[in-house]
Amino acid sequence: MTWDRVLNTLGAWALALLWVLPLAYAVWTAVHPAAFEARFDLLAPLTLENFAKAWSAAPFGRYFLNTFLLVTVILAGQFLLCTLAAYAFARYRFPGRGILFGLVLLQLLIMPDILIVENYKAIHLLDLVDTIPAMALPYIASGFGIFLLRQTFLSVPKELEEAAQIEGLSSLGILLRVYVPPAIPTYLAYGLVSVSHHWNNFLWPLIVTNSVETRPVTVGLSVFSAIDSGVEWSVINAATLMTSGPLLLAFLLFQRQFVQSFMRAGIK
Amino acid sequence: MLRTRGWIEAWLLLVPGFVFLIAFTHVPALVTIWNSFFTTPRGRRPARWAGLENYETLLSDPTFWKVLKNNALYAAGTIPLSIGIALVMALWVNRQLAGRGLVRMAYFTPTVLPMIAVANIWMFFYTPGFGLIDQIGAALGLGQTNILGSADTALWGVMVVTIWKEAGFFMIFYLAALQTIPPSLVEAARIEGAGGWTIFRRITLPLLMPTTLFVSINAVVNSFRMVDHIFILTGGGPDNASSLLLFYIYEVAFRFWDTAYGATLTVVLLAFLMILAIGQFVLFDRRVHYR
Numbered sequence: 001m002t003w004d005r006v007l008n009t010l011g012a013w014a015l016a017l018l019w020v021l022p023l024a025y026a027v028w029t030a031v032h033p034a035a036f037e038a039r040f041d042l043l044a045p046l047t048l049e050n051f052a053k054a055w056s057a058a059p060f061g062r063y064f065l066n067t068f069l070l071v072t073v074i075l076a077g078q079f080l081l082c083t084l085a086a087y088a089f090a091r092y093r094f095p096g097r098g099i100l101f102g103l104v105l106l107q108l109l110i111m112p113d114i115l116i117v118e119n120y121k122a123i124h125l126l127d128l129v130d131t132i133p134a135m136a137l138p139y140i141a142s143g144f145g146i147f148l149l150r151q152t153f154l155s156v157p158k159e160l161e162e163a164a165q166i167e168g169l170s171s172l173g174i175l176l177r178v179y180v181p182p183a184i185p186t187y188l189a190y191g192l193v194s195v196s197h198h199w200n201n202f203l204w205p206l207i208v209t210n211s212v213e214t215r216p217v218t219v220g221l222s223v224f225s226a227i228d229s230g231v232e233w234s235v236i237n238a239a240t241l242m243t244s245g246p247l248l249l250a251f252l253l254f255q256r257q258f259v260q261s262f263m264r265a266g267i268k
Numbered sequence: 269m270l271r272t273r274g275w276i277e278a279w280l281l282l283v284p285g286f287v288f289l290i291a292f293t294h295v296p297a298l299v300t301i302w303n304s305f306f307t308t309p310r311g312r313r314p315a316r317w318a319g320l321e322n323y324e325t326l327l328s329d330p331t332f333w334k335v336l337k338n339n340a341l342y343a344a345g346t347i348p349l350s351i352g353i354a355l356v357m358a359l360w361v362n363r364q365l366a367g368r369g370l371v372r373m374a375y376f377t378p379t380v381l382p383m384i385a386v387a388n389i390w391m392f393f394y395t396p397g398f399g400l401i402d403q404i405g406a407a408l409g410l411g412q413t414n415i416l417g418s419a420d421t422a423l424w425g426v427m428v429v430t431i432w433k434e435a436g437f438f439m440i441f442y443l444a445a446l447q448t449i450p451p452s453l454v455e456a457a458r459i460e461g462a463g464g465w466t467i468f469r470r471i472t473l474p475l476l477m478p479t480t481l482f483v484s485i486n487a488v489v490n491s492f493r494m495v496d497h498i499f500i501l502t503g504g505g506p507d508n509a510s511s512l513l514l515f516y517i518y519e520v521a522f523r524f525w526d527t528a529y530g531a532t533l534t535v536v537l538l539a540f541l542m543i544l545a546i547g548q549f550v551l552f553d554r555r556v557h558y559r
Contacts, residue, residue, distance in 0.1 A: 004464065005364075012360035013367070015353075016374035022432065023377060025400060026389045077288075085285035092278035100282065107293050109485075109545045113493050114514060114537055117521045117530040118296035118303070141288035171277055200382035202496040203514075207522060218384045222499060225388055233392060240388040244381045251380045255373055258380070259440060 030238040050238035054224070057235070059212050060242065063220035069132050070205075070216055071198045077140035078194055079187065085141075086149035087175050091161070107143030116207055123208055134208040135216070139198065145190055152186040153179050189261035199247055217243040297538060300531045308528040315528065322532040332533065334508050335516040338423055342512060343491040345423075346430045351483055353435040355476070358442030359468075376436040383433065387500035390429045394501070419509035422502050426510050429497055434490065438483045445479040446472070485548055492537060513537055 029036075030051070036044040054060065088094075089101055112119055119138050120129075128134040156179055164174045180187075202218040209215045215223070221243045225236045241248075251258050304322050306315040326332055361372045378386060393400045396414040405413060415425040449472065457467050495515040498504055504511030504519065511519075514537065521530030 008360060008363065009365055012365055012371050015357065015360075016371040019432070019436070020374045020377065022389050022393065023381075026392065029392070081285040081288065084281045088278040088281035092274055092281075094275040094278040097278075100286070103286075103289065103294060106545065107289060109489060109541050109548070110293060110297055110538065111489075111493065112292050112296075114517075114534065114541070115293065115296040115300065116514075116518065117527055117534055118299050119292055120521075121527070122291070122296065137288065138292035141285045141292075143289065143293075146285065196380060200384075202382065202384050202499070203518065206499075207518075218382050218496075221382075221388070222384050225500070233395075233398075236388060237392065240385045244385045247380050247382075248377070251377070252373075255369070255376075259372070259376060259443075 026237045026241060029234045030241050032234070034232050034234045050232075050234045051242060053232075053235045054239035054242060058220060058224045058239070060217070060220065060239070062212055063215055063217040063243075064246075066132065066214055067199060067216040067218075070135050071195045073132060073136045074139050074198050075191060075194055077136065078142050078145050079191075081141050082145035082149050083175070083180070085146045086153055087179060089146070089150045090153035090156075090179075104143045104146050108147070112138035113204065116204065119204075120207055129208055130210050130214050131208075132214060135201075135205045135214070138204065142194070145194070148186060148190055149183060152183040156182055188257070192258060192261040196247055300534045300538065303528060304532040304535050306528055308526050318528070322529055325529060326532050326536070331508055331511075331516065332536075335511045335513050336536075338509070338511060339491065339513045342423060342427060342430075343488060345427045346434070346491060347484065347487040350431045350434040351438055351480065351487060353431065354438035354483070355442055355480075357435060357439040358446055359472075361439070362443060362446045375439055378433045378435075379437040379440075381433070383494065383496035384500060386429060386433050387497035390425075390432075390497075391500060394425055416502050416510075417506060419506050422506060422510035426498060426501055429501065430491075430494070433497075434487065438487070441479050441483050442476060445476050449475050481551060485544065488544060489541070492540065 031046050031048070032044045033047055033049070085104070089097065089104075115138075123129055123134045123137070126134075128137070160178050161174055164178050169177060199216075200218060201216075202222070205216050206219050206222070209219060212220075221239060224239055303315075305318060305320070307318045307321070309315040357375045361368060361375065365371060381389075391399075394416045396402060396417060397412050401415070402412055405411070415421045453471055454467055457471055462470070492512075492514060495512050495518070498510060498512060498515050502510040504515050508516075513533065517530050517533045517537070520526050520533060
């Protein structure tokens with residue numbers, strides 16, 4: 001019994017060490033001078049110079065602003081559009097409901113991520129290439145968001161709604177006063193998942209942006225660390241940590257909420 | 269009268285969402301299929317009807333077959349392993365364990381990082397001569413490696429990175445499912461004299477089946493969708509040895525600007541996802557109630 005426990009604990013810790021090793025190594029190189037990139041000396045001098053170098057070598061401030069704008073636009077759009085659609089699916093019975101909901105579910109598998117060729121043509125046609133909306137538009141209506149909110153709205157007791165109707169609330173009033181408040185944990189969960197997903201998105205932004213004014217951090221980082229740029233490894237690592245920094249920091253601070261959000265969003 | 273009003277209200281609520289949903293998912297999917305029957309417009313020459321020409325090119329394109337094989341290998345290599353590791357992680361984190369919070373954090377952290385950042389971090393391991401793998405190898409008296417630079421190993425190098433990134437993500441779903449298993453079931457089995465392994469095989473594993481299905485489908489979709497790391501790690505090389513279908517689509521459409529052929533390749537990807545959608549529908553039909 002105890003043996004079993006010791007072995008399991010050891011295994012869990014060994015795997016955990018193995019799992020943090022790459023990240024720990026990146027942190028090590030980022031906070032030490034280049035000379036210590038592969039020399040592990042506990043007394044090696046600490047430095048923030050690599051971060052300073054990275055920050056001044058590329059317009060990361062602008063990249064952060066772009067990413068911030070991008071995730072904000074997407075999140076606002078998703079909250080609005082998904083709430084309205086989820087409300088219709090949860091509360092109304094209407095012709096075409098099944099088919100329309102099927103179309104929503106289809107987007108769980110066939111995502112805009114893979115339709116890059118045609119979506120680029122559409123964005124080009126709208127004359128939006130190299131803008132923040134170009135990066136955001138394909139993701140603003142999310143099948144996943146509609147599905148998730150609908151599930152939550154379905155669990156709201158019918159009596160609450162009937163009471164609100166007697167009070168004379170309009171349909172939108174009922175949505176805002178009756179359905180949205182109990183769904184706030186779902187919004188939070190969905191918000192965290194959406195922000196981290198779009199903060200990290202790369203391929204689509206790479207395709208539709210081509211200037212510093214619109215590039216998000218992921219694309220900026222890939223430009224910065226392109227092999228032929230001749231930047232030192234320690235500086236690249238500092239930039240890498242910097243771009244994931246805000247999410248990583250948020251994750252460390254709100255670990256429990258993060259994990260629970262992903263769980264909540266994952267349970268269908 | 270009241271009924272029609274309800275219908276109209278519902279449709280109005282759906283309009284904003286569906287405009288975007290259809291404009292950027294369903295329409296492009298259909299247009300992709302349509303465009304795969306035309307040539308790529310170049311300069312002043314507009315697209316012309318090409319019939320099955322693009323598909324003939326596809327069938328005789330060795331690169332297409334190569335990336336398809338790579339994608340199959342990539343899926344077969346990463347999915348079972350990352351799901352297996354995820355299950356082990358979840359089982360460990362779900363029991364009494366010293367420093368459980370830290371361990372869980374260690375497992376989950378890669379999930380939060382952008383794939384581009386993850387690739388940068390791993391690049392540092394793989395760099396020939398200079399990276400950590402070679403440093404350790406040198407200390408042990410082994411020769412230089414070039415994992416990402418040789419055709420035999422490049423894809424494996426990419427797969428390791430994927431597993432590292434995804435296992436912690438899948439762990440979360442298993443963890444959620446494990447917490448819904450009533451402890452009384454396990455206790456009852458214990459009283460009956462069942463050992464740890466029997467309990468796992470007879471109780472835990474079957475009850476986790478729906479989660480495994482859900483995670484598997486997620487993993488399959490990801491194996492088609494996630495190619496960010498390839499840009500940093502290998503650029504698809506050497507000689508397409510580590511290129512995946514979506515990465516090849518990107519190259520064809522945005523480096524060679526052959527959009528018609530890009531559309532044709534996308535049709536293949538769509539076909540796979542449709543098969544998956546139908547498969548999921550059949551498999552899940554009796555398990556998940558969409559109400």
